[in-house]
Amino acid sequence: NAGVTQTPKFQVLKTGQSMTLQCAQDMNHEYMSWYRQDPGMGLRLIHYSVGAGITDQGEVPNGYNVSRSTTEDFPLRLLSAAPSQTSVYFCASSHYRDGNQPQHFGDGTRLSIL
Amino acid sequence: KQEVTQIPAALSVPEGENLVLNCSFTDSAIYNLQWFRQDPGKGLTSLLLIQSSQREQTSGRLNASLDKSSGRSTLYIAASQPGDSATYLCAATSYNNNDMRFGAGTRLTVKP
Numbered sequence: 001n002a003g004v005t006q007t008p009k010f011q012v013l014k015t016g017q018s019m020t021l022q023c024a025q026d027m028n029h030e031y032m033s034w035y036r037q038d039p040g041m042g043l044r045l046i047h048y049s050v051g052a053g054i055t056d057q058g059e060v061p062n063g064y065n066v067s068r069s070t071t072e073d074f075p076l077r078l079l080s081a082a083p084s085q086t087s088v089y090f091c092a093s094s095h096y097r098d099g100n101q102p103q104h105f106g107d108g109t110r111l112s113i114l
Numbered sequence: 115k116q117e118v119t120q121i122p123a124a125l126s127v128p129e130g131e132n133l134v135l136n137c138s139f140t141d142s143a144i145y146n147l148q149w150f151r152q153d154p155g156k157g158l159t160s161l162l163l164i165q166s167s168q169r170e171q172t173s174g175r176l177n178a179s180l181d182k183s184s185g186r187s188t189l190y191i192a193a194s195q196p197g198d199s200a201t202y203l204c205a206a207t208s209y210n211n212n213d214m215r216f217g218a219g220t221r222l223t224v225k226p
Contacts, residue, residue: 004157033213035216040123040218041218042118042203042215042216042217042218042219043158043203043205043214043216044216045213045214048213058213059213090157090158092158100145100146100163100165101163102148102160102163103148103158103160103214104160105150105157105158105159106157107155107156107157108155108156108157
């Protein structure tokens, strides 16, 4: 079982560059989300989606865009990278947002902005 | 706004000890409370999920309890092993928000 796959695992960007973090799941989960994890702050929700064509903002959405054209994929786009976006990014998925189903996480993308 | 706190930030115990990890939350109107394990350089693995109508959940040597009225959850680990060394995070899903709020985690080290 592949579960939730994130690519790349590591990335270094210069300030102002843009990039897309990829996330794919093979469990036919409706709900997918992106979090960032910073030291001492736990995980914070960036954006989430309850199904193809539907996205919404989380706690810290500024500077990020998402789209959900298929059930399997949920890419996260950094429009113009800033040093404050240096973090570890996690993608997660689950069957139903309100179904008390545990979330499955990818292994993360470690992003450094210089 | 839901705020989740985990104390202590780090804990070191000898192998074989029973231990309790603490999680507190400010908004008692939660949908569920989850405990996760995170190994270095890895993602999160869900350990236990307690629904708002439940008081506890058990899986093997792990037992998680939930007390909504006091805004607290605990994760009990029996007979700890070096393989239990990891960071443990709790997360509360509120009825009023459509997201999970995480604590910063407790880094557990079990010494042989």
